[in-house]
Amino acid sequence: MAKQPIIFTVDDDEQVLAAIRRDIRQQYRADYRVMSTTSAKEALEALKELKQMGEDVALFLSDQRMPEMSGVEFLEQARKLYPTAKRVLLTAYSDIEAAIKAINDVQLDYYLNKPWDPPEEKLYPTLNDLLDEWQINHIPAFRGIRIVGYQYSPKSHAVKDFLSGNLIPYQWLDVMNEPEAKELLELAELTDQHLPAVFFEDGSHLKSPSSVELGGKIGLSSKAAEKMYDVTIIGAGPAGMAAAVYGGSEGLKTLLIEKHAPGGQAGTSSRIENYLGFPKGLSGADLTQRAITQARRFGIEFLSPQSVVGVETQDNYKKVILENGEQIHTKAVIITTGVQYRKLEADGIDNYTGAGIYYGAATTEAHACRDKDVYIVGGGNSAGQAAMYLSNFAKNVYIVIRKPDLSSSMSQYLIDQLAGTENVSIVPHSAIEAAHGETHLECVSLKNLETEKVEKKPAGALLIFIGARPYTSWTG
Numbered sequence: 426m427a428k429q430p431i432i433f434t435v436d437d438d439e440q441v442l443a444a445i446r447r448d449i450r451q452q453y454r455a456d457y458r459v460m461s462t463t464s465a466k467e468a469l470e471a472l473k474e475l476k477q478m479g480e481d482v483a484l485f486l487s488d489q490r491m492p493e494m495s496g497v498e499f500l501e502q503a504r505k506l507y508p509t510a511k512r513v514l515l516t517a518y519s520d521i522e523a524a525i526k527a528i529n530d531v532q533l534d535y536y537l538n539k540p541w542d543p544p545e546e547k548l549y550p551t552l553n554d555l556l557d558e559w560q561i562n563h564i565p566a567f568r569g570i571r572i573v574g575y576q577y578s579p580k581s582h583a584v585k586d587f588l589s590g591n592l593i594p595y596q597w598l599d600v601m602n603e604p605e606a607k608e609l610l611e612l613a614e615l616t617d618q619h620l621p622a623v624f625f626e627d628g629s630h631l632k633s634p635s636s637v638e639l640g641g642k643i644g645l646s647s648k649a650a651e652k653m654y655d656v657t658i659i660g661a662g663p664a665g666m667a668a669a670v671y672g673g674s675e676g677l678k679t680l681l682i683e684k685h686a687p688g689g690q691a692g693t694s695s696r697i698e699n700y701l702g703f704p705k706g707l708s709g710a711d712l713t714q715r716a717i718t719q720a721r722r723f724g725i726e727f728l729s730p731q732s733v734v735g736v737e738t739q740d741n742y743k744k745v746i747l748e749n750g751e752q753i754h755t756k757a758v759i760i761t762t763g764v765q766y767r768k769l770e771a772d773g774i775d776n777y778t779g780a781g782i783y784y785g786a787a788t789t790e791a792h793a794c795r796d797k798d799v800y801i802v803g804g805g806n807s808a809g810q811a812a813m814y815l816s817n818f819a820k821n822v823y824i825v826i827r828k829p830d831l832s833s834s835m836s837q838y839l840i841d842q843l844a845g846t847e848n849v850s851i852v853p854h855s856a857i858e859a860a861h862g863e864t865h866l867e868c869v870s871l872k873n874l875e876t877e878k879v880e881k882k883p884a885g886a887l888l889i890f891i892g893a894r895p896y897t898s899w900t901g
């Protein structure tokens with residue numbers, strides 16, 4: 426449920442503060458939270474924390490004469506943090522001149538005279554008008570995880586990819602374009618070297634976090650709870666999640682271990698249309714959410730992010746060895762580690778991987794492709810799905826294939842969908858020869874394999890779907 430916006434009151438006189446708090450609570454507690462303090466300095470510190478937590482302040486009500494700073498000075502500072510909040514000064518008759526001056530200086534919305542009895546006449550009508558006006562113009566602050574970083578930073582991409590893979594919604598704030606990004610960094614006293622920074626709803630943040638740190642913060646567990654399991658499944662793609670459902674449903678003590686995010690390759694799919702039981706298709710995220718919930722309902726334990734680096738046999742059981750050196754004992758092991766993407770061998774590809782070039786990441790970076798020309802390499806179903814999805818964002822989507830057409834590599838339903846989508850084109854008999862750019866991908870060199878002609882084209886992104894090989898090197 427959305428949290429209520431705040432009415433914030435400051436007065437150094439405890440009795441006056443108690444009275445105003447009581448009157449405001451009585452009238453507004455159904456729609457607003459009331460916060461109050463006798464210290465303007467304390468109030469400003471609290472406001473910084475509230476800002477980092479993504480809280481909204483609707484109205485400030487401040488006394489004018491306070492020892493640490495005047496009410497006008499306080500409102501001036503508070504305005505920097507909450508520019509749209511309404512500002513009201515509480516004054517004695519002798520302060521009216523300062524209040525009138527403040528109307529211009531800090532765009533004070535109103536001044537109220539003490540005492541305000543009866544509040545039904547002297548307090549609520551004014552505050553009602555101001556709060557109504559605030560509500561009309563107010564855009565609620567985003568609640569949830571916010572990531573601040575550079576768009577073309579591989580580390581930023583890794584953080585986004587990890588959170589979206591784990592089905593955690595977040596708001597992406599590009600430090601180059603979003604004033605809110607700079608504001609958050611300033612409040613937390615962070616600099617460029619701490620990016621990407623991840624801000625949580627409880628007001629805490631992580632600087633350039635690893636997957637394990639992020640996983641811990643979003644409630645994932647990377648430590649096994651038991652000493653011995655009946656079955657340990659390595660890899661939480663569709664195969665591993667299905668095995669976990671059956672292990673759990675048979676009452677076996679089941680452990681599922683995943684190095685990145687549940688769903689595996691299928692989890693990154695924008696639309697799967699051939700999965701049994703879903704006639705209208707479903708997204709990879711939806712399939713993952715359903716499968717992992719089903720497995721957990723049967724009581725399985727899910728360890729993530731955690732990589733398995735070896736399996737050994739000892740007496741009558743197996744030892745599963747984790748990347749951090751820990752060992753898990755189990756009666757049986759099921760290896761469902763799927764595949765890893767094949768690398769595109771061309772000049773410059775490694776330089777911009779994560780900075781405009783992505784392997785199988787159609788959904789995570791789709792918004793960054795808006796109104797740009799985007800190239801996809803590969804002629805399989807995953808490339809086709811990515812092209813369909815990105816056509817909703819990009820100006821043009823070009824599918825680069827070596828073959829003359831898609832008929833031998835892609836399902837007919839996808840070929841038909843692509844043919845009916847205006848801003849998608851197939852570039853046959855072609856390959857990417859090089860990627861260029863300063864700090865991120867800006868152009869690709871496209872080679873026609875029949876004519877040998879090479880053309881340099883502007884490219885907002887290059888997505889690579891050229892197959893994969895089994896993820897089994899670690900088995901030795």
Ligand SMILES: Cc1cc2nc3c(=O)[nH]c(=O)nc-3n(C[C@H](O)[C@H](O)[C@H](O)COP(=O)(O)OP(=O)(O)OC[C@H]3O[C@@H](n4cnc5c(N)ncnc54)[C@H](O)[C@@H]3O)c2cc1C
Nearest residue numbers: 660662663664684689690691694697732733762763764807
């Ligand atoms: C973009 C895209 C779209 C697709 N669309 C379709 C479609 O529409 N229809 C269709 O039928 N198929 C589709 N596929 C193919 C389908 O997703 C795969 O066939 C399927 O995901 C394979 O499942 P899996 O469980 O065997 O392996 P994977 O999905 O590859 O999962 C393996 C998991 O194991 C984890 N892992 C690997 N090594 C370790 C380790 N050492 N320790 C711990 N964990 C490890 C990986 O991180 C991964 O999560 C698509 C694939 C992609 C990439």
